[in-house]
Amino acid sequence: MRQAIRALGLAIYVVWLVMVVFTISLVYSAFQLGVSFGEQRTSTSGGTMTLSLPFSMQNNGFYDISNLNITTIIQETNGALVTNSSTLVTSISSSKKVDITHNISISLDEMTRASLSRLLFNDTDLDVDMSLALTYAGVFPLKISTNSTMTWDAPLSNLNIGNLYSIDSKIVVPTIFENHSLFNLTGTMRLELFNDLNQQVGVETTEINVLSHEDFSKNIEVSVSGPVNVTEVHLSFYTSVFTYEDKVIPIG
Secondary structure, three states: OOHHHHHHHHHHHHHHHHHHHHHHHHHHOOOEEEEEEEOOEEEHHHHEEEEEEEEEEEOOOOOEEEEEEEEEEEOOOOOOOEEEEEEEEEEEEEEEEEEEEEEEEEEOHHHHOOOHHHOOOOOEEEEEEEEEEEEEEEEEEEHHHEEEEEEEOOEEEEEOOOOEEEEEEEEEEEEEEOOOOOOEEEEEEEEEEEEEOOEEEEEEEEEEEEEOOEEEEEEEEOOOOOOOOEEEEEEEEEOOOOOEEEEEEOOO
């Protein structure tokens, strides 16, 4: 019995020794991970803005990295989801280096949904949650996360209708907005005039071509039949990057 106890004690000692050595080598290896970052890039295509974050990871440790997952969630302050972008690297072997680009994409077309439509018209701050998760040595899950904010610049910022006035059988509608976004806005804008009985009394379509970070200001003439009391202007935008219909602006 005494020999069995001695053998069991020796086995436990060996197991603890292996665990200590493994833990020390694991911690040492973790500090041998090298990360270098490239220059971030912003591109626009088809109504989607993409922020690309390139970086390299050098695994100089003793163990493989698996299931590396980088996720960025961008939300309005009220919790409405703007985008959820993920990048997955299945494996980084010991002594290997990989080049990774994490792309964060924001679609203006998605912003035509009711929950996000105000982002077309209002500059604001967005909440950014970024996390990095991986499995080290096949058994140890690790995760870190950060929280920050980013400034959102709206393509139709400060949209406004000035004081309407009449010329002959037309009503002049001074229309202004500021394109704060990274996109050029090219397309058409449709104006519909409604009276106090909610009847359409005039409609006009005009071209828009507004470069990024430039303003739009135009007196748009809308033909009407006889004197009318305009109480609402309805605006619809059909551009190369998004379509948004029936923005209602009260008059008076």
